[in-house]
Each structure stands twice: as structure tokens, then as C-alpha cells.
Amino acid sequence: MKTSALGRIALVCGVAALAGGVVPGAAHADDATVEKKILPVMVEFSDSTFQHVDAVKASTPDTYFGTKADSVASFFKEMSRGRFAYVPAVKEQTAGPITLSLSAAGCDHGKINTLTQEALAKQGLVRGEDYDSLSMVFPAQKTGCPWAGLATVPGPYSWINLYGTAGGLGVVGHELGHNQGLGHQGREMCTDGDLVDCEADGTSAKSIMGGGGPAAGFSAPELIRAGWLSGGEAVKVAESGTYTLRSLHGEGGGTRALDIPMGEDRLVIEYRHAAGTVDARIEGVHAYRVPKGAYGSSSLIDLTEENETAGNSAPSDADAVTTLTDTASRVSVAVLASGGGKATVKVALNGESLAAGVSDDTPEKAVNPEHTASDTDAGDGASAAPAASADSGTEAQGETASGAEGRSGDAVRATAGNDSADLAATGAGPGTLPLVAAGAALVVVGGAIVLGRRRKRA
Ligand SMILES: [Zn+2]
Numbered sequence: 001m002k003t004s005a006l007g008r009i010a011l012v013c014g015v016a017a018l019a020g021g022v023v024p025g026a027a028h029a030d031d032a033t034v035e036k037k038i039l040p041v042m043v044e045f046s047d048s049t050f051q052h053v054d055a056v057k058a059s060t061p062d063t064y065f066g067t068k069a070d071s072v073a074s075f076f077k078e079m080s081r082g083r084f085a086y087v088p089a090v091k092e093q094t095a096g097p098i099t100l101s102l103s104a105a106g107c108d109h110g111k112i113n114t115l116t117q118e119a120l121a122k123q124g125l126v127r128g129e130d131y132d133s134l135s136m137v138f139p140a141q142k143t144g145c146p147w148a149g150l151a152t153v154p155g156p157y158s159w160i161n162l163y164g165t166a167g168g169l170g171v172v173g174h175e176l177g178h179n180q181g182l183g184h185q186g187r188e189m190c191t192d193g194d195l196v197d198c199e200a201d202g203t204s205a206k207s208i209m210g211g212g213g214p215a216a217g218f219s220a221p222e223l224i225r226a227g228w229l230s231g232g233e234a235v236k237v238a239e240s241g242t243y244t245l246r247s248l249h250g251e252g253g254g255t256r257a258l259d260i261p262m263g264e265d266r267l268v269i270e271y272r273h274a275a276g277t278v279d280a281r282i283e284g285v286h287a288y289r290v291p292k293g294a295y296g297s298s299s300l301i302d303l304t305e306e307n308e309t310a311g312n313s314a315p316s317d318a319d320a321v322t323t324l325t326d327t328a329s330r331v332s333v334a335v336l337a338s339g340g341g342k343a344t345v346k347v348a349l350n351g352e353s354l355a356a357g358v359s360d361d362t363p364e365k366a367v368n369p370e371h372t373a374s375d376t377d378a379g380d381g382a383s384a385a386p387a388a389s390a391d392s393g394t395e396a397q398g399e400t401a402s403g404a405e406g407r408s409g410d411a412v413r414a415t416a417g418n419d420s421a422d423l424a425a426t427g428a429g430p431g432t433l434p435l436v437a438a439g440a441a442l443v444v445v446g447g448a449i450v451l452g453r454r455r456k457r458a
Contacts, residue, residue: 104144
């Protein structure tokens, strides 16, 4: 797979960031709630202020900490099933507006970060002590930033280039997904059913990181990366067998994902079904390729011609898997049953026969519980091969509900404050193209530019 120089640099910096302890560790799936103190701060420029500052002041606490399901805090609580929580760093919940001695033009996110932290320090708010994560919200009108949001992957910083008066979960939730170590989720078309023949094409539409918006939540590999599935929930498949999956999201027990060896990569299988506030439009068993163990950089494996997106009217199970094979690693999967909240999946490893199992009434066998999500998660960033760099990707969202910004993403690399970090932008720009889906990304990014400009004029 082709890798840009930028991608290689991003990889190096990602490793350095981990070694330097800049990146907070992932939550351990079996621990109590991991709380992250996040400080949303309103930032204005010497030559550009919020047009409706009172409205921004009123909406920002709601966006991040509101009790409604579409707040960032609610979303992450639901997605992690209580394992992770964004909590306010200050009792007022947000800080600012702070006026920086900086012109808006040029979109200097590194300087915005540095100056914002300096101003906060003067107020007695120090990163690492008073807050863990910093989310800088500023008026978009004069910045020229080619994105709606930008974030370190992983890391503590996000930038919200705000049009209007509220950021919305679609953008802010996506950026904080980057902070969890998640890149953009692409899609591979493998329409002949064999995973040795796949072509990168677009985004998964199965995740807020893949153009699915908040209504799609996160996918199974992303939950593994974040450390939000226990070993019993994300089962590492070590031998052929038949497995029962419950829906990926929602309360209750059971296996939520199968994590299958596939050569140097992993194959992750999930069953999606409406649960809580997500997946009303996603049904069926879905498969993902995890390149070289980088769970934050997975791609949907799509064997269908239907090409579901968040914006079209394809059926909710349009991209669902019924059977697939990877002839290279001699792994096969067949869905024996799917629907009503659970699925039965047969996995054959080492070239063993899948067909025999399909016609058998093979009793469900005990699964090997050796795997814990956080074990595999631990090395994700550090061991990521260039192909797995999170500093890539794109998505387009057709979200209209709740004003969630339909954007596409693209990645840039830059210096965030004093920390060298990987950044992923939601929006359009001239950065690196995704290492997968590069061709389609150009088109999508172009569309987003139009969207951004339209909003600007509105
Ligand atoms: Zn993004």
C-alpha cells in the first residue's frame, strides 16, 4: 500500500508522543469509569469575535455536558457503557471567551492552542492539573480554516471552527473520537467475496468516524481500540467454531465482537441492531479489516453492490455480510442467522471447511476468552504501520438532524502547541489523503468545501 511521506512522519510522531507520555492511556475495559476532565473554551481573535456570543455561551455547555442524548458526555457514556466519561473541568463547565492577540486569518491552530493555554494559565487553569482535554471553540468567519473541526489522534486537543452558535455532536463527537485514537473509517469493496481482492472506496457509514454521524455510534474495532469492550465481549477467535453475537450497542451481556486473525491483519465481526440512541438504520453482521492490529484504523469490508451511505436510502442491512473468505489467510466466515437482536456466525480458520459447519447444527461452542480488548489496544498507536496511521481518512456526512455538520475529513499534520502530534481534520483541506479510499476522498472533500462555503454565506 502506498504511503505518503506525511503518513510516515505522522507515524513517527505518534510513537514519540506515546513514549513521551503525552497521550493518555486507553481505558481498561474492566476498570471503573475513566473520567477525563475536558475544558471547552470559547476563543476570539483580535479581529474576529462571535457574532452571537451569548448564544454560543449558552449552547456550549449543552453541547458538551447536556443531559440530552445528543450531548458529547451522553454520547461517550452510552458508547462506552459507562467505562468512560467526559466531565467538566470547571464548575462553570466552559471557559472564555478569551481574546487572543492573534488575527483569525491563517487558521494557526498551533498558535491558537499555545495562546489559549497561556491565557488559561493566567486564570489558574493548567493542563494536566485542572483539565485533561482542551476543546477550543472559535468563530469561523475569518479563520479560513479548511475544516469544521480538527483534533490530535490520539491526544488532548480539539479545535472547533464554529459556524453559527452550536458545535453539535456530529462534529465535536467526531473530533473527540480522534482524541480517543480513532482515525477515519473507510470502506473496502470486495465484491467478489474474497478479501484478497478489495478496492478502497469511500467511507463505512457505520461510525461517526466514517461518515455515519452520531446515529451510527462507533464500530466494533473502534470500541476495542478505545478499550470499551471487555475480553468476554470482544472475543479473540483462536479456533474454528460457531459464535453467537448480541448487538454491538445496548445494555446487557454477551459477545459483541469477534476478533479473528487474518494474516498480519485482524478481521473483526460485529452484529448491529437498533440500540439506545444509535443504529436505528444499521442492521446485520458487518466485517472490518484491522490493518496490522491498528484497531483505530479499520475499514468496513463491503461485499455488496449496494454501497450504503448515511445519505442514501439503501436498506439498513445493505452492507451486511452473509459469507466471506480470505483465500490468502484461509479464513472464512458465514452468517448462519441474523436478526432480532442477535446473530449466529460460523468462523473457519486454517482453511478448515466452512460448508460443513453451515449445514450442521453445530452447537454453540465455548469461545476462547483469552483476549481482552485493552491488551490488543495497548500497542495500537505504537506499533501502527504506515498503513495504519490514524493521520488519514475522510468522510462525508449527510446528517441533517440536530444540525450536525455534514463534513468530510481530511488530515493535516502540524504542531499542536508545544506537542508534535497527529491531527485529523473534519472538513476539507489540502492535507494527506486517506491511505485507503484516496480516489473517492477527493470527490468527497470537494463536496465538503462547497458545503462549508455555503454555510459561510448563509
Ligand atoms: Zn475527522
